[in-house]
Amino acid sequence: MTEFPNLSRRGFLTRTAAVGGLLTVPGLLTACSKTDSGDGEGSKLDQLKKQGYVEVAYANEAPYGYEEDGELKGEAPTLHREIFKALGVPELRPTFSEWDGLIPGLQAGKYDVISAGMAILPDRCEKALFSEPEFVSPTAMLVKKGNPKKLTDLASAKAAGVTVGVMSGAVEKDYAAGAGISDGNIKTLQKPQDGADAVKGGRVDAFLLTSISLNWLVKNNGDLEVTEPFIPELDGKKQYSPGGAVFRKGQEELRDAFNEQLKKITSDPDRYVQLIGQYGFGKETIPPADLKTAELCKA
Template identity: 25%
Template sequence: MKMLALGAVVATTSAQAGMLEERLDEGETIRLGFAAAPPWAYAGDDGSPQGFVNGIAVDVLERMGHSNIEPVLTDWASLIPSLKAGRVDMVTGGMYIVQARCENMDFSDPIGAFGDTFVVPAGNPKNLETYQDLIDQDLTMVAPSGYNTLADAEDAGVPESSVTEVPGTTQALAALRTGRTDAVAINVLEAKHAADMDESFDISDPDLFVGREKQVVGIGFRSEDASFREAFNDALADYMGSDEMMATVTPDNYLEAFLPGELTTEAACRAN
């Protein structure tokens, strides 16, 4: 992904009033809000917005003629509150489009479709593949705050005492590394990234994992910015699956198999 000579700012930036179009008319930046969740989104060494969701957002914004972009790095659970409070203008953290989120912000058209799995100790010694395996063996799991896997585990019947919520992926993987939990329940891309980066980790078989069906991911906007979101979607339509897109996202392990095809934001909001 192209590098932007920008420094990340913390999410305590004071809220600025007005819709995104008004900020642009005043020469302000477009603030991308994301958490450290590689390969979806993360800050580069220079503070620039990296990861394939940021890459897609930056490419599409540039197609729209916008290059004055400011990265805002925060924790996952603060992303939607930061958008609603006006501290960021777009959420590029790589969020599944689910009903609870649709009630709090508007999503772009889908930018990909993905599933979940477990990160487990190398070799998967306890043969964990599903939430039911946790129940049957009285084992524990951890997941970052705000991740759908927390609710999915509850829906599957995993006891509340067996599930730990932590601020982010770093803390979740640290718990697994130090033996304080048996599994980390996250999306398959983050799981694969973790296993690639640390030989003490493996991932369970995504094809055997029983949770949600493949979920679509979108970029979040305030409802007040509907016209900007629609213009973004227009530019996104020509971009999805293009050579430009694949050149941007492939370094962060996005494959053509992840393209959303005919899946829609509207259907995802209704279904989850």
């Protein structure tokens, strides 16, 4: 059986979302909240089919969900567009939200689904419904071309005595420390590009982050490569960091219909990669069959 983690690389970004209520966010949010279906109007999915579109929120975080040249792109919008087309809803209509405003905006009825690759965490499950996992986020290391230190995972990094870079506030620092890498060999950086620059400049030997983010980062940074992904452990538990689509409480029927179509994609590796491989997702990011949201939502 899969061991279920409670940590996520982006978990620390959402702790303020539950404090202070709904945040005002820029973009296409309307002044008035939309309401769920009333009596006699049919199911939410029936409503979406009738109107021909579903309203989704994104946080402009590549490669998960972002706007480029007026088009909504990324892992989540691409999967969700495919799934909703199969459900008879041909169009996604996007609304931008700051990350901390995504769940409050959903609760207020500003949109129907969050399409942002949001990590499935117990505190979020208390506020909204998550789909089954769309992806897992294995960890990898960004190294110089040719991988001169021959690094494969955190155990090899410890054995080689190398300096590892991690993002400030992210869980990769815990992964490195948990693997026995000393504090003196862990360097904190502010953003992904800082990590790439540190590797190129020789200030660190490797930069630790999800393989998804590193595959995206290496596209714009020559002379670097990404090691084979691996699943780190903390206290003996594998850290998969799964993410999924998010729905309002009370819309289980819509969520379940979504899950049926999602399973058809995640059970077909070639189709999965064909859809979102361009965003750095591969067969290694397909969720294990026994990794279930119900377990991930348990505190």
